[in-house]
Amino acid sequence: MPSPLFADHSADRPPERETVEALITQARRLRGGLDAVRESTVDTSLATDPQLRWQRALCDLAVHHLDDLGGHLDQLREGLPAESADDVVEAEPPAAPPEPEPHERGSLLRRVGSAEWNLLTDEVSWSDELFAMFGRAPSDGPLTLDELPSLVHPEDQDGLATMVTDCLVDGRPIDGEFRIVRPDETLRTVHMVGEPVLDADGSTACMWAVLRDVSELRRSQQAVRETRDSLHRERQIAQTEHRLAVELQEAVLPPWRGSLRFPHGGPVALDLAGRYLPSGTRDLIGGDWYDALQLPDGTTLMSVGDLTGHGVTATSGMAMVLGALRGMAVAGHRPGPLMGFVNQLLDTAAQPALGSAVCGRFDPTARTLEWAQAGHPAPLLFRGGTGRALDPPEGVLLGATSGASYTQHTEQLEPGDLLVLHTDGLVPRRAQGVDATHEGAERLLALAPRFAGTRSAQDCVRIVVEEFGTAEREDDACVLIARVGG
DSSP states (O other), X not given: OOOGGGOOSOOOOOOOHHHHHHHHHHHHHHHHXXXXXXXXXXXXXXXXXXXXXXXXXHHHHHHHHHHHHHHHHHHHHHTSOOOOGGGOOOSOOOOOOXXXXXXXXXXXXXXXXXXXXETTTOOEEEOHHHHHHXXXXXXXXXXXXXXXXXXXXXXXXXXXXXXXXXXXXXXXXXXXXXXXXXXXXXXXXXXXXXXXXXXXXXXXXXXXXXXXXXXXXXHHHHHHHHHHHHHHHHHHHHHHHHHHHHHHHHHHSOOOOSOEEESTTSOOOEEEEEEEEOOSSTTOOEEXXXXXXXXXXXXXXXXXXXXXXXXXXXXXXXXXXXXXXXHHHHTTOOHHHHHHHHHHHHHTSSSOOOEEEEEEEEETTTTEEEEEEESOOOXXXXXXXXXXXXXXXOOXXXXXXXXXXXXXXXXXOOTTXXXXXXXXXXXXXXXXXXXXXXXXXXXXXXXXXXXXXXXXHHHHHHHHHHXXXXXOOSSOEEEEEEEEOO
């Protein structure tokens, strides 16, 4: 602080002790609340979640600010005159958190030191805290303004010289930062504020400064910047991957909207409609698909399925599987062997995946459905206002077992029959696994009376969407409906 000999203004009235104590109490309460927030951000996924890392960095930065505030208030209180017996208030003081331990409070106070350089007498005075900050023993003596740059980082020496010159020559206040290299070679960042003190002639007689060690604060700020930038990059990557997943899904899933009727150009043997139902969290694009394709021999391929995972990996895997299904079906493979080939494809892929699927081949001449499944819900058959699940042939999940074989069943269909193929994400998974799949099938079967009153497969899809479309599903889903013509 400036020497009284050179002070050119009257001293301000010191703050009242009660006011300072109240501020200290508030600061401690804030610190306690912040500690609770910090504890809530501790998580085992902290190291991998950019959002949590950024939140924790902000908490750490706020801690440093509050610790500095508490240290300054402690210094302010210690500099206030002691209360006399006449000044004691009988009212009970407000409850406050416990005072910090002596060693903790001392560590806060040591962050701030003061210095004064007398240009008339060449005397220099440093506070004990400043000696500790610079890593110097008081017996070594304080540094003059000419000697001070010897402990300053080479890259910051010119900036410090400019600040000191502007203060001594032009009378400008000092307010800046520089790094110091302590004798133990540790690097600290110091924030320096000061002013020149003028004599009666207006010349600079001395310079005083308060220096604050802001190393921890700057490290916390750097951590906030880095975690914020990391979070921003992660979000950009996630947005890009989501966009790619959506574009890939839209490119692969059937482009037709409304009903699709096979065969083309002749009597309608099969009326089809399908719909993709996104999850409650639209960012989770999964590997669900539905598909219908007229084959060269006049039969129709129908399939629905689901690969595990979300994002580009799941949709690219789905595109690979769907392409393989179409290609091998066109080549004449029946549903059972076809499932075996897809299983082998997933088992040997560069990125192995698990999936479930049901695949059927409808013969319009015989009105038969030849079908196979791989760990997937069986198709539902609706006839005469009632519905049932078809008896499933044997088949394990795709990609689960090398060399797995898949059997197939044949179902005789009648004019007016309705087939519903679906994935298992239709309902929220309050119950897991088989129970959730069973719930979805039961709710679909309960729609039999409403299906009986429809005229097209597209009308049936609308009913399914009304029933399941507003549900907060954890996963996406697909449904494919086929009505057999007369």
